[in-house]
Amino acid sequence: MADQPRLLEGLDPEQRQAVIAPRGPVCVLAGAGTGKTRTITHRIAHLVQRGLVTPRQILAVTFTARAAGEMRTRLRELGAAGVQAQTFHAAAFRQLRYFWPRVHDAQMWQLTDNKFRLVMQAANRLGLSTEREDVRDLASEIEWSKSSLISPEQYPAAAQQAGRETPILPELIAKAFAGYEKLKSSAQLLDFDDLLLHIAAILEDREDIAEEFRSQYRSFVVDEYQDVNPLQARVLDAWVGNRDDLTVVGDANQTIYSFAGASPKWLINFPRKYPEATVVRLERDYRSTPQVVDLANKVIGAARERPAGTRLKLVGQRPDGPRPDFAEYDDETDEADAIARKIAQLAKRGVPLSEIAILFRVNAQSEVYEKALSDAEIPYQVRGGERFFARAEIRQAMATLRTAIARDTAAEDLPGTVRELLVEVGLTDEPPAGGSARERWESLIALVELAEGLVAAVPDADLRRYVAELDARAEAQHPPTVEGVTLASLHAAKGLEWDAVFLAGLVEGTLPIQHADTDAAVEEERRLLYVGVTRAREHLHLSWALARAGGRRFRRRSRFVYNLVPDGHPAALPSKAKQPQPPARQAATITPQCRVCSSTLVSTMDIKLGRCSDCPSDVDETLLEQLKAWRSERARQLKVPAYVVFTDATLTAIAEQRPADESALVGISGIGAIKIQKFGGDVLALINRVN
The missing domain is CATH 1.10.10 (Arc Repressor Mutant, subunit A)
Known part of the structure; x- marks a missing residue:
């Protein structure tokens, strides 16, 4: 067991306050890069060290197996092995297997x-x-x-x-x-959500079982508390009961899973539910340079409404670094090729490819970057595919390594032995040209590099120790790094970090996404950008393209970028603005302004309508009615809800502005290239008929 001075060593004042807070309700508002995992694991170890609770009386839950594995690893290193650190679903599954037979007098249904x-x-x-x-x-x-x-x-x-x-x-x-x-x-089957529903119902309905459970678990810790959904909140309430020994950690500015039911309201309202709670704010950012931190603060600071629990302002603790860069391109191909060139330059300057990421809003954006990197002969991996230890070549390699242990293979040179053994499953001296063969090779060579890293840390490590390390990593969902640029969506990037991050495709209709039609939805999109920015440690590049590859330049930079580009920067004004263009199109490429009073537009609805909410409307009622009738028919033909075609707000904006051509039509917020292709001709024809 680590002693108390060691547990408090190296903590900043706020982290220390959270660690030594007495048993009871504790709320840690932890900004990006502020050391939240370090803080909560040291708090757990501190409670154990002081004898306030035993390791097996603590249940710590988070949202991914990877995060739970990292927590268990850190707790073992701090002398607090035995703490149950699991995902919500894993914890519920374990409890349900134990209690189900007693409640239903039968074996638990199978998990589908x-x-x-x-x-x-x-x-x-x-x-x-x-x-x-x-x-x-x-x-x-x-x-x-x-x-x-x-x-x-x-x-x-x-x-x-x-x-x-x-x-x-x-x-x-x-x-x-x-x-x-x-x-x-x-079929007597359960899905993952049933695990939570059933354990909550059992603890709510059976007081004897609830008492037995609560006698076992006395202290609870919840990581990423801003991502809790109503079902998880119900389970947590059933676990805790009328007690208050609960520590929660989260950052409402990183709430990006509302589409899946997540809500920051439990984090924001925690001090109201527990008036005696200790509330600690972690704002010292140890991950990113002050330049990246400053941009992150600008992104989230522009939010229209920020509840008290979201008003964290990061303070960079690292030395200065380069300023974030911005760039506008004619089309996506130009953007992707330029990013590939910049990545090659970073690699020449010594930045490992595994420390570089290209992040985008939707997975469909990845193809153009995959091609650009392939053309530049830069290896990459798309995050979100098959997990490392689930890959066929890794399973085969693990079987080979275990067989070698059974043969008592000597390993005086562990990396050399691993490399030699992996030749049996296809490892070659030189990497294949590309494709799946190259991906397989990269995975196998990563095992060799892991052996090299283990020997550096544990010089006398043998093959048995190495395989044990692999097994531990597989359980903890900690794959070794494959040397290559990471391509990932902003959602998939949550919880990760890189030395260099390229935020690509920052255009209206993509970020914010086309269907973000409410202020709340737009603010979640802003938080996605904030998450993307805070993934970068040192190098940060933001870019957008005015067209798809070879397409017309209908796109506009994201509204979130307007006030981020420094004055005098080449990207401060769009390149398109240098050429003559229709008034509606030109207005769309700069900060949105009211077409009536010229005030800057802020709210989603005002931007959609192109005017302030209190400025007079000049809607053509006849046109609006015919647009709604057309929309209903098109929705029926496509078998989709009417708002999927166009929302009421977009139809109102069309009926007010009466665009005469595609350039003017695309100037209306919410109408991008895809909508133009699908519906533009119909809408313009209808406008012409009414006029």
Whole structure:
């Protein structure tokens, strides 16, 4: 067990305050890069060291197996092995296996490993599409409903109230949801959300079981508390009961999973629920340079409304670094090629490729960057694919290494022995040219590099010690770094960091995303950009392109970028602005202004309409009615809700501004290249007929 001075060594004053806070409610508001994992693991170890609680009486939960594994590793190093650090679902699964037989007098139902098949069956019985993407969308709506504690009967009204863009009519989703639940129950199967629903119900309904559970677990810690959804909050309440020995850690500025039911309200309202709570704010950023930190503060500081729990202002603790760079390009290909060139320059200056990332809003954006990197012969990996230790070549390599242990293979030179053994599964001296063979080689060579790292830390490590390390990493979801640039969505980048980050494709309709039609939705998109910025330690590049590859220049830089570009920077004014252009298009490329009074527009609705809410409307009522009738017909033809075609706000903006051509039409917020291609001709023809 680490002694108390060691546990407090190296902590800043705020971290120390959180660590030594007495048992009871503690809320740690931890900004990006402020050392939250270090703080909470030291707090847990401190409670154990002081004898206030034993390791097995602590339940620490987070949202990913990787984060839980990292927490367990740190706690072992601090002498607090035995603390249950798990994901919500893993903890509930373990508890349910124990209590289910007592409640139901039968073995626990099996956890389904093929939810997709059941959703497909439910859709098929209703005559709905069973295409892979359609079934996946349907499954996502079911998951949102269950995590939000919404039944099939409640779904249509709840979806409308939440403003969800449903893939099909809400009533059909509700029927598919009900059918899925019936199929699952008939087969005596559980899905992951059922784990939480059942354990919450058991603890709520059976006082004897609740007492037994609470006698075991006396102290609770929740990481990433801003990502809690209603179902997880219900489970947490059932765990804690009427006690208050609860430590929560989170940052409302990094709430980016509202689409999945997450809400920061539990974090923000924690001091109200527990008036005696110790509240600590961690604002010293140890990850990023002051230049990156300053930009991050500007991004999040522009938010329209920031509750008290979100008003963290990061203070950079690292030495100065380069200023964040901005760039505008004619099209996506130019943007991707330029990023590839900059990455090559960083690599020449000594930045490892594994410490460079290209981040984007949607996964579909990755292809152009994959091609640019391939053309530049820069290796890369797309995050979100198959996990490292789940890959076929790694499973095969692990089997080979274990067999070598059984043969008592000597390992005087551990890395050399590992390399020699992996030749049996395809490792060559030189990497293949590319494709899947290169990816396989990169994975295998990463195992060799891990052996080299282990020997550097533990000089007498042998093959058995090495395989044990691999097993521990596999359990903790800690794959070794494959040398290559990371391509990832902003959501997938949460919790990660790199020396250099390229935030690409920052255009209206992508960030914020096209369907972000409310102020709340737009602010979540702003938080996504904030998360992206705070992933960078030193080098940060932000860019956007005015067109797709070879397309017309209909795009506009993201509204979030307007006030970030320094005066005098080449990207301060769009290159398109240097050429003559229609007034509506030119107005769209600079900071949005009211077309009536010329005031700067801030709210989502005002930007959509192109005017302040209190400025007079000149809507053409006849045109608006005909636009709504056209939209209803198109929605019926496409079998989608009407707002998927255009929202009411967009139709109102069209009826007010009466655009005469595509350049003017695309100047209306919410209408991008895809909408132009699908509906632009119809809308302009309708406007001409009414005029």
